[in-house]
Amino acid sequence: MTDVPHSRVDAEGMTADTAFRVRMRRLFGVLQGLASNPATVIGLVIIALMLAMAIFAPWILEPNSPDPYQMPRDWGAVRKPPGTPGHLLGTTNEGGDVLYGVIWGSRTSLQLSLMVVGSTMIVGTIIGSVAGLVGGWVDEVLMRIVDVFLSIPELIFALAIAAVLGPSFGNIIFALAVVLWVKYARIMRAQVLQIKQNDYVDAARVIGDSRVNIYLRDILPNAVTPVTVQATLDMGNVVLIGATLSFIGLSEAGIAEWGVLVSEGQAGIASGRWWASTFPGLMIFLWALSFNLVGDGLRDALDPRTEGR
Amino acid sequence: MLDAKHGGATVASVRDLKVHFQSKRGVVHAVDGVSFDIRDGETLGLVGETGCGKSVTGRSFLRLLPVPPGILAGGSVMFNAHAVCTSCEGTGCETCEGTGRKASQDRSVNLLGIPSEDMRRIRGDRIAMIFQDPGKALNPTLPVGAQIAEVFLQHRTDELIALAGLPADTVGAVRRFASQSPRFGDGWLLSLPGVRAQRRRVEEALATMVAGALAETQVPNPAKLMARYPHELSGGMRQRVMIAQALACNPDLLIADEPTTALDVTVEARILELIRNLQQRRKTSVLYISHDLSLVRRISDRVAVMYAGRIVEIGTTAEVFANPRHPYTRGLMAAVPGADTPRGKLAAIRGTVPELVDPAAACRFCGRCPYETGACRNNDPFLEAITPSHLVACFIDHPAPSGERPSYDRATA
Numbered sequence: 227m228t229d230v231p232h233s234r235v236d237a238e239g240m241t242a243d244t245a246f247r248v249r250m251r252r253l254f255g256v257l258q259g260l261a262s263n264p265a266t267v268i269g270l271v272i273i274a275l276m277l278a279m280a281i282f283a284p285w286i287l288e289p290n291s292p293d294p295y296q297m298p299r300d301w302g303a304v305r306k307p308p309g310t311p312g313h314l315l316g317t318t319n320e321g322g323d324v325l326y327g328v329i330w331g332s333r334t335s336l337q338l339s340l341m342v343v344g345s346t347m348i349v350g351t352i353i354g355s356v357a358g359l360v361g362g363w364v365d366e367v368l369m370r371i372v373d374v375f376l377s378i379p380e381l382i383f384a385l386a387i388a389a390v391l392g393p394s395f396g397n398i399i400f401a402l403a404v405v406l407w408v409k410y411a412r413i414m415r416a417q418v419l420q421i422k423q424n425d426y427v428d429a430a431r432v433i434g435d436s437r438v439n440i441y442l443r444d445i446l447p448n449a450v451t452p453v454t455v456q457a458t459l460d461m462g463n464v465v466l467i468g469a470t471l472s473f474i475g476l477s478e479a480g481i482a483e484w485g486v487l488v489s490e491g492q493a494g495i496a497s498g499r500w501w502a503s504t505f506p507g508l509m510i511f512l513w514a515l516s517f518n519l520v521g522d523g524l525r526d527a528l529d530p531r532t533e534g535r
Numbered sequence: 536m537l538d539a540k541h542g543g544a545t546v547a548s549v550r551d552l553k554v555h556f557q558s559k560r561g562v563v564h565a566v567d568g569v570s571f572d573i574r575d576g577e578t579l580g581l582v583g584e585t586g587c588g589k590s591v592t593g594r595s596f597l598r599l600l601p602v603p604p605g606i607l608a609g610g611s612v613m614f615n616a617h618a619v620c621t622s623c624e625g626t627g628c629e630t631c632e633g634t635g636r637k638a639s640q641d642r643s644v645n646l647l648g649i650p651s652e653d654m655r656r657i658r659g660d661r662i663a664m665i666f667q668d669p670g671k672a673l674n675p676t677l678p679v680g681a682q683i684a685e686v687f688l689q690h691r692t693d694e695l696i697a698l699a700g701l702p703a704d705t706v707g708a709v710r711r712f713a714s715q716s717p718r719f720g721d722g723w724l725l726s727l728p729g730v731r732a733q734r735r736r737v738e739e740a741l742a743t744m745v746a747g748a749l750a751e752t753q754v755p756n757p758a759k760l761m762a763r764y765p766h767e768l769s770g771g772m773r774q775r776v777m778i779a780q781a782l783a784c785n786p787d788l789l790i791a792d793e794p795t796t797a798l799d800v801t802v803e804a805r806i807l808e809l810i811r812n813l814q815q816r817r818k819t820s821v822l823y824i825s826h827d828l829s830l831v832r833r834i835s836d837r838v839a840v841m842y843a844g845r846i847v848e849i850g851t852t853a854e855v856f857a858n859p860r861h862p863y864t865r866g867l868m869a870a871v872p873g874a875d876t877p878r879g880k881l882a883a884i885r886g887t888v889p890e891l892v893d894p895a896a897a898c899r900f901c902g903r904c905p906y907e908t909g910a911c912r913n914n915d916p917f918l919e920a921i922t923p924s925h926l927v928a929c930f931i932d933h934p935a936p937s938g939e940r941p942s943y944d945r946a947t948a
Contacts, residue, residue, distance in 0.1 A: 425672035433659030433686045447676040
């Protein structure tokens, strides 16, 4: 037995229920922080609407068969303005329904952003952590590789990779993932180096904690905030860059994707057929804007030092 | 050097410790040949001004030095962990002051030389540390209870399983849970109905142990405090949490690195009293690092004065304060303002601490010492006894190999 005399105190406070309650209290604090910022609330509402649109797409508009991500073509109704029966937002030069592109394009965008942000965040976090924790020549080598990646502008780099691999939406996802992980690696390394200096990391070593435990309990939880914020911002930026690449023809023609749709409609703008580019363009704008608003709000709300004030 | 009261047993002895730091201007000799003993159950006060190497010395016990740029240039820190008292076999007698345990030479290890896995077992269990700023030494993302629990999970797995009423040969996910070494898939295993109940019992046992550790520090309602985050607590409460964590496993040696510097005076008094009480009850040895002379005088059995990487004077608190022999110690004491110090006049030691890049073979206090002579500038004094328990590194009390001896009767500057 330990030499610590155990006073008769009930075990409340540490049971799983309480830990859960404590966690909920924190989450509630973060949500409260988000809710107190009007810009963030607007962003959240837009994101919620977009997500609802992506999730319920098959119920809103009947999926095109065989491939729902391919634009349906109505060759009998080309260049129809918004308000045409059956084509609420009009049609493109090739008879593509703009409304279909807008709604099913949200699914494409969600897929793009989740896959790119998810993979880059994991890879970047692991590489950044290794660089920060191990240090020395490992850090040096990894960060010089990161430097090389960072020295080429994101868009140009992604464009080059996607162009080499050939026009396909899958290649755009891959190209963006290859380009964007470096940001997370940089952020994570900086965080780890900074957090490592903290007394509570020394304190954890002093009580005999293992390295894995110190990383998982003391370093990682304190490092996630900027990574989360960056991920939220990237959710918007990725769609912006992806649409740019699609616009210049790096994904398959005719898929339900906002950038492709803007590109399809641009020829008609000069002749007054504004709708085919405007609506998907507006969606790209709203998507990027809402995630940026929420990202900024999250940065303020996640700071544990401002919690409860 | 033996002290009857403590039976002469030492819990740790530092010998010729040298810690250097690589800097742009050269190698800084931050700690340059420090030797001292910490006796069983005593409080040794380590005083000196900022940058004299006292914190580095304290951190060396736990190998908490940033390497690089720190370099362990030499020396040893022998640590004698407590074992069952040999004269009474654990029943409690005079030599062990009733605790049944005392420092044992048989378990002597060099803290600077053992493998890191062994070091990890000693940290938090046999040697603990309290940091200067409790606001920075607690993880802001975990409730304080979870942070104290960590000590028990790392060092008291068997007790935890016993307290939970589980068989001692419990293996698998539950034991891994109780020793904080989960494997992939344990989360799923622990959610199985039977295992889940066992986990709950371990959690409750853990909560009881944590609440017990917190109750030791006289906090109101420890069970409630456990669920709090560090930022929800005051400085004094945080320091109590740190103390509860440090003393959770009943260590043989506690390194306290200015534990009250970040606190206000009233809280300081209570924290000191708390450390003192817990220490006397458990016979823990304390290395108390501070720059506050009056504080050290109140709490220490012995005092070591550090200057520029060296110990310049060491002795019992009574001896050092009644009869300070080193000019630096005298200067320090003269610099403490008293009630009768005239307004606007504060005594100071002239000059600043020398740079410790490639120090010359001379007394480190040269240039600031009012009594220095040629002997001081050409020879490096080392600690020599003036009474069996009082050692001073100054030529005022010891003959120099060459040159004229300095004297308190005559200031040369």
